[in-house]
Amino acid sequence: MANQSIARQVLLWQLALVLLLVAAGSGVALHAVHRSGAQTARERALDVARTLARSPGLAEAAGSADPTARLQPMAETVRRENKVDFVVVMSVAGIRYTHPDPTRIGKTFLGHIDGAVHGRTTTETYTGTLGPSVRAVVPVLGPDGRPVALVSVGVTNRRVDALVGAEIPLVLTVAAGALALACAASMAVHHRLRRQTLGLGPVELRRVYEHHDAVLHAVREGLAVVDAEGRLVLANDEAVRLLALPADFEGRHVGALDLDESLAATLAAGRTVADQIHLCGTRALAVNVSPTGRDGRMVATFRDHTELRALVGELDQVRGFADALRASAHEAGNRLHTVVALVELGRGEEAIRFATGELAAAQDLADELTNAVSEPALAALLFGKHAQAAERGVQLTVTGGPSTDGPDADPLDALAARFDPRDLVTVLGNLVDNAIDAAVSAPPPRTVQVTVGVDPDAEGALLLRVADSGPGIDEPLTARVFERGWSTKEAYGSQGRGLGLALVRATVARHAGSVEVARGPGGGAVFTVRLPAAVPRPRSEEDA
Incomplete structure (x- = not known):
């Protein structure tokens, strides 16, 4: 049975229990019918005896x-009309005056009559000449009451x-x-339970649960299930970490979990989503949503796109080297x-x-960059x-900004230990890309000015x-530039792609910094990022 x-198993237990209950119920019902029949016979005998004893x-x-x-004729008439087995009239000494069997007349009555002799009505079950019977004995009182x-x-x-046998078919029919x-109800429960448990046995179901639990907590991506409501x-665990879910998240609506509005709307919409980027706190998450095929539930996966963007930044860095080498080689x-x-x-x-002039120009560019930015990744x-920028007709210049005096005058030498270079690449790379795109869309001279300092x-x-x-960027749009789905390209007439500046804001917020956008003296956009030195950089997995 363990392999079923x-x-x-539930069906077999239910059927056994049903059979037991029906059998017990039928037995109780038959016993009740028998008791009721005996009581009915006793009451009938008592009523007939009283009526006859009081006859004029x-x-x-x-x-x-x-x-x-x-x-005798009176007694037999009463017996036949009332469907009783005997009517016996006797003396107070117990000598029969009447009996269904005339040969028994004149003989002593078999049974207890002491109570009736003293004026009381008695009932009993006694074995007499006609076999076991339920009988009543009633005194016939004279004018003096004796x-x-x-x-x-x-x-x-x-x-x-x-009489009881006549009721048995009804009892058995009801049973x-x-x-x-x-x-029928057990079979319905069986089919429903079989569908819900996929026909699995206890061992198989436990194995499936153990595998499910192991996979659920082993995957590095966040995974969540949202019902049709x-x-x-x-x-x-990863979804709880990425979404910063409270301990009592189970059963709560996604709109009540303090998630980003767009993310909550996506999870509650019940639509398929593929690699859609959402901000959750200081993280950029790649969200995928797909239906489970049962009960309208949706499975959502979450991947920390912030880390992926860091890798993309490193790839951009390599691509930049390749482009620079290609241009230099040409x-x-x-x-x-x-x-x-x-x-x-x-x-x-x-x-x-x-x-020598070309070598001096190349050396001047290298000196300019290393003097302004000593951090290797930047x-x-x-x-x-x-x-x-040069290939697109844009002049990019890099300068060191305001700095402190002393032995730690170089800003990045002092701050490199506090900030993850990948975060700096994410912030500065996105800002420079947007700036180059913006400069290309404007008439010459096309310039981008980068300042790095303390x-x-x-x-x-x-x-x-x-x-x-x-x-x-127009003043009304400055409040929207860091929203997910908005790009500076919207301000320049093309459709926005909408993630770079949102990632900049998320990265800056993770370091408790600030990012501002304003219009420069020449009309272009100026993005300013400040990262406080007092806040240590978040540890990456490689640091752990």
């Missing part, structure tokens, strides 16, 4: 010279059993109907051909001046962005400022 499905002339006939001749005769009326047990209904019914090839041609033409001095990022007005906070020569 839970539904089948009965006392006179009992005291006549031949009481049998007068009482018993002058006795009347006994009885119903044999055979008649009682016959059979109850059994059929109970079996928008209530959160399940979430693994330019180097052209310059080399020029130098070779000058040598072949016999103009060696001009070839030397040309070559320097590499800006070197690549410089090449990208802000003395903000207690030594790291200052990142990116200004462009683009059309700028």
Whole structure:
């Protein structure tokens, strides 16, 4: 039985219990019918005996010279009409005046008559000449109130059993109907339970639960289940961490869990979603929602896109290096051909001046970047962005901002230990990309100015400022630029793609910093980021 499905085990237990209950109920019902039949026979015998004992002339006939001749016909008539088995009229000494069997007349009555002799009515079950019977003995009172005769009326047990037997088919019919209904209900429960448990047995169901629980808590992605009413019914540990869910989240509507409005609306909508980015606190989450196929429930997965964006930033850095190397290789090839041609033409001095001039220009750019930004990741990022900007006709310049004096005058040397370089790449890379796009959309001269330094007005906070020569951002739009789904490209006439600035805000907020946008002196946009030095950088998994 242990290998059978839970539904089948429940069905067998239900059927056994139903059979037991129906059998017990039928037994109780039959016992009640028998008791009722015996009680009915007793009451009938008592009523007939009382009626006959009070009949006019009965006392006179009992005291006549031949009481049998007068009482036997009366007694038999009463017996037949009332469907009793015997009506016996006797003397107070117990000598029968009447009996269904005439041969018994004149003989002593079998039974207890002491109570009736003293004027009391008695009932009993006694085995007499006709077998076991339920009988009543009633005194016949004379004019002086004293018993002058006795009347006994009885119903044999055979008649009682016959009365009970007539009720047995009804009892059995009711029992059979109850059994059929109970079996039908049990089968309905069996089919429903089989569907709900997928026909699995206890061992299989326990194994499925253990596997489900192990997988649920082992996956690195957040996973949650939302029912058709928008209530959160399940979430693994990673989902609780990413969404900052309270301990009592189960059964609560997603709109009441202090989630981002757009994220809550997506979870409650019941629609399929693929890799949609949502902000949750300081995190950018990639959300996927798909139906389970049962009861309108939806399964949602959450991936920390903030970490993915950091990896994308590193890829952008590598891509920037590749673009810079490609552009440098192209330019180097052209310059080399020029130098070779000058040598072949016999103009060696001009070839030397040309070559050294190009080397000086490249060295000046490298010196400019390393002097302004000594942090390797940022320097590499800006070197690549410089090449990208040059290819698009934009002049990108990098300067060191206001700094403190002393041995720690270089801002990034002092702050590199406090901030994750990947976060700095995310912030500065997105701001520079937006600035280049904005500058390209404006007429020449197209410029992007990047400032990296320490802000003395903000207690030594790291200052990142990116200004462009683009059309700028109108004042009414400045409150929306950091919303998910909005891009600076909206301000320049194209459709927004909407994540870069939202990630900037999320990253800055994680470091308890601030980010502002304003219109510069030339009309372009100026983004200013301040990251307080007093707040240690969040630990990454590699640091753990």
